[in-house]
Amino acid sequence: MPFFSEGQWLTIAWLIFAVILGVVEACTVQLVAIWFAIGALVAIVPALMGATIWVQFFVFIGVAFLTLVATRPFVKKVIHVNHVHTNADSVIGKIGIVQQEINNDLGQGRVSVSGLDWAARSEEGEIFPVGEKVLIKAIHGVTLTVDRLI
Numbered sequence: 001m002p003f004f005s006e007g008q009w010l011t012i013a014w015l016i017f018a019v020i021l022g023v024v025e026a027c028t029v030q031l032v033a034i035w036f037a038i039g040a041l042v043a044i045v046p047a048l049m050g051a052t053i054w055v056q057f058f059v060f061i062g063v064a065f066l067t068l069v070a071t072r073p074f075v076k077k078v079i080h081v082n083h084v085h086t087n088a089d090s091v092i093g094k095i096g097i098v099q100q101e102i103n104n105d106l107g108q109g110r111v112s113v114s115g116l117d118w119a120a121r122s123e124e125g126e127i128f129p130v131g132e133k134v135l136i137k138a139i140h141g142v143t144l145t146v147d148r149l150i
Contacts, residue, residue: 010047010056011044011047011048014040014041014043014044014047014060015040015041015044017040018037018040018044021033021034021036021037021040022034022037025037031075034067035064035065035068036060036064038063038064039060039061039062039063039064039065039067040060042059042060042063043056043057043060043063089139090114091113091114091118091136092136092139093135093136094114094135094136095113095136095149096111096112096113096118096120096133096135096136096146097111097112097113097131097132097133097134098110098111098120098129098130098131098132098133098134099112099117100130101128102122102126102127102128102134102146103122103127104121104122109122111146113136113144118142118144119142119143119144120134120143120144120145120146121143121144121145122145122146123137123138124147126148128148132149134146134147134149135147135148135149135150
């Protein structure tokens, strides 16, 4: 005589699956598994009613999809993941001095900003001679994008 019937096993399996998805959701910064956890919880109902595994699966997928479609736009408006600014971002908007001629075609250019030496490229493809002051527009990896100081 088995310990659990088939219907009880499926109910327990959906519950365990929902708990695992809940733990995955708790470990992430973004909402990625909550809709599937809800779907798994709702799939317990047809499991308790003795429905086939296919009915349970379609209930799981249907509920997960509907909750995703219904709540995702709202959640994206409400939850904002902040962009973490680094110390490197602090050079954007500052003025630098060209230490090595900036020439995008030759793939060269160095700028000194706040006492630090950076690789630099021109935003518009202009050539900047040594000693010219430039405005830092962006940073991509370890390379600054610069433009003419007005």
